[in-house]
Amino acid sequence: MAKPYEGPLSTEYIGEPLELYDDKKAWVVRWPRSLEHRHTYGLLTPFFKGLTQGKLLATKCVNPKCPAPSVWLPPRADCPDCYERMEWIEVPPEGKIYTFTMLDYAGIGIEMKTPYWQIDVEIEGVDTIFKGWLKEGKPEIGMPVKAVFRTENPTHTILDIYWVPK
Numbered sequence: 200m201a202k203p204y205e206g207p208l209s210t211e212y213i214g215e216p217l218e219l220y221d222d223k224k225a226w227v228v229r230w231p232r233s234l235e236h237r238h239t240y241g242l243l244t245p246f247f248k249g250l251t252q253g254k255l256l257a258t259k260c261v262n263p264k265c266p267a268p269s270v271w272l273p274p275r276a277d278c279p280d281c282y283e284r285m286e287w288i289e290v291p292p293e294g295k296i297y298t299f300t301m302l303d304y305a306g307i308g309i310e311m312k313t314p315y316w317q318i319d320v321e322i323e324g325v326d327t328i329f330k331g332w333l334k335e336g337k338p339e340i341g342m343p344v345k346a347v348f349r350t351e352n353p354t355h356t357i358l359d360i361y362w363v364p365k
């Protein structure tokens with residue numbers, strides 16, 4: 200073990216003075232903090248990996264005893280109807296607009312310039328409706344759209360897929 204330094208020391212303040220508010224009763228300092236949030240995709244990792252490879256992956260219940268075997272997109276690891284682990288399948292990266300709305304305020308973590316068109320896409324062979332955003336054009340119910348994948352410089356989030364008119 201290294202012996203601690205015992206000689207004379209000289210040091211200095213290296214921070215930035217904090218911004219001060221004086222509300223007349225007490226001083227309040229503005230002290231910005233940042234933190235790193237680690238979020239695991241867990242069993243849904245193949246879906247996000249697929250986006251970076253230009254593939255749209257869903258999960259399918261293959262349990263013969265399932266009361267409602269379905270194809271889920273966004274995927275779920277386990278079937279909500281029979282609780283069995285589901286299988287990954289690739290689904291077509293195209294569909295029709297089921298419904299749409301204009302988004303004025305994106306949620307936290309959705310780093311999108313607003314407003315934008317949020318669309319719900321109906322995909323053949325998928326039993327759920329997949330939510331996304333239309334990059335260009337004006338949506339209409341029933342309008343055919345195709346997926347575009349952000350395979351270069353992916354964000355590793357759901358924003359790695361978006362839709363354009365087909």
Ligand SMILES: [Zn+2]
Binds near residue numbers: 262265268279
């Ligand atoms: Zn099932």
